[in-house]
Amino acid sequence: MQLTSTQQRAMTWCLIAALVLLALWFLGPVLTPFVVAAVLAYALNPVVNKLDHLGHGKIPRVLSVVMVEAIFILIVISVLLLVVPIFAKELPLLREQLPQLVARLHNRLTPWLGQFGITMALDVATIKAFVGKYLSTNVEETLGSVMSSLKLGGSVALAVLGTLVLIPVALFFLLKDWDRFVAILVDLVPPKLRPSFDNFMEEADSVLGQYLRGQLLVMGVLSIYFSVGLALFGFDLAVPVGVFTGLAFFIPYLGFGLGLTLAMLAGMLQFGGLYGVLVVAGVYGVGQLVESLYLTPRLVGERIGLHPLVAIFSLLAFGQLLGFIGVLIALPTSAVLLVAIRRLRASYMLSKLYQG
Template sequence: MTAPMLLTDSQRQVLLWLALAVAGWWGVSLLAPVLLPFVVAAVLAYALRPVVAWLAARRVPQWLGAGLAIALLMLVLLAVVLIIVPVVTQQWPLLREQIPPLLERLNAWLVPLAQRHGFDIAIDVEGVRALLRRLISGHEGQLLDHVLASLRIGGSAMLAVLGNLVLMPVVAYYLLLDWDAAVTRCRALVPPPWRPAVGRFLAEADAVLGQYLRGQLLVMGALAVFYAVALALVGLKLAVPIGVFTGLAVFVPYLGFGLGLVLALLAALLQFQSLLGVLLVAAVYGAGQVIESFFLTPRLVGERIGLHPIGVIFALMAFGHLFGFVGVLIALPASAVLLVAVRRVQGLYVSSPLYRPRDAARSPEED
């Protein structure tokens, strides 16, 4: 009989770490719904930590600085809601009166053009008017009844959502209070031989993520100014609130731009009542998307975190494909951390025997 193969200490260590990684992944997958608000709170605390540190440097107590940072974030979110809700509530009911005349004008241009080419095409304006009447002004009570019924049926789910919305800023506040101690406790869990390398990696990742946040704020500010000024030049009355909202909402890729575009087109349709005005607003948003995608984000975000403009586009597409909408949200910050890891792995590879055998003779180019 052959003797059983004994594992070396390094092999047992690798297997132990693999087992811990699998157990950790299983636990995270099992508790994902519960962990989500805590993960979001940790992200909020990390993003607000520089604000608390800045206030602490000016002798503001940490408990007060953390409260001010959370309150500032809540005020920004409330301001965004107050910008978008009045625009929708004021403009939406006007659609029922404004869209049919626009369609009649379109019919007056489209029908003769189609007849000259042998087609009989016309828009059913009365049908559209009846549809708008049913959607906008006839079923508000029924819609409210359906919403209330759904709340009664899924009351536990709604309470869970509301509870998470309240829980996240509370957890973020306590994380900000205990941030330094929590970081120290987490570092103490790292095996002592690994601590220098892990510390350098985390410090570099923290610096890169800080550059990402600053670059993203610059992109948001630049786009808010661009959309507000460009829409005002077009003549849109709601240029400032819609432009500022669009600029701030681009932090959420695609969704923020899409909401701003819908609001702007809706306002243009009701104000100008002409195809030209709507096309001008659409052109502003088309130009803004080109500027943001091919200049601002690659230059102000990509270059700050060390990503090539092509790398920024690839990261957005790859993470979106792998993780959906959440992947688009985390694409750039996750790529920043991965970039630090890739640099470390590249350094290990270049200094390894796989790339440069130790007994290989030095080439003339190296001398």
């Protein structure tokens, strides 16, 4: 059967997409730092261009790239350091209070569950020994354990270290030559398809930009809300936990779960009872409702039209297929695919097949 030129082009693009997916599948660990750097370069390139514009060409692009990347790295380090006071303060408390909390929970639940014929038996002594062994407050012992783990899994540690070093290097070169790389890719598109390709990429770029700006607004608002909400109820670690939770919302649903876990732990250890759990449940419950019903729909969802169920499915599907890379590119890729689906739907609605 003779294929038309349109069918041949479609098959060619499908083959290219399949090859790209296979490359991501087999070369995932190798490509991880480059994909991370590419995503960061896409997000930071407008900032570099803004500096170039403000400098009227007098500031070399290399200097703009160095400034933007240095500020970004400082922000990342600052965010990571937010978690340090949480563990520095909570681990000693956890070692002291966790056995007591478990014993108290056991004493309260056992009679209540007994009414329903359910028997619960917790070995509090074993739990206390486990906590005392693995949650040592001795810094030297902790560092020794970490170093031993690094020696045992030296290849893993070396791979992680190499990735952390390679990401900023790749980011520098991508930002420095971003326009040139984009021009090379655009030149691969046949001239006849260039107008429709440029129109599609412009719309996709607009959707991605709206998604990133909306997500940053959501993260900022939630960081303030959780910090203030926990502080009003007397949490000592309100600001670190609140800011971490808000920023972790960049990874939908998983970020909320991490922040909730840290807040629950801080609440139980600080207040030693049900008060901390109820406060955290109330603050985080209201925050999740506000985020789900107002912030994300208004600031993110309405801008890109990505339903929450679609977001969850894309995270799970891309994560299953491509691992960490899949989670990283799931939502941006889904936003671009959404633009393609809209165009296909519009073409179908106008086609003779639909109109009969």
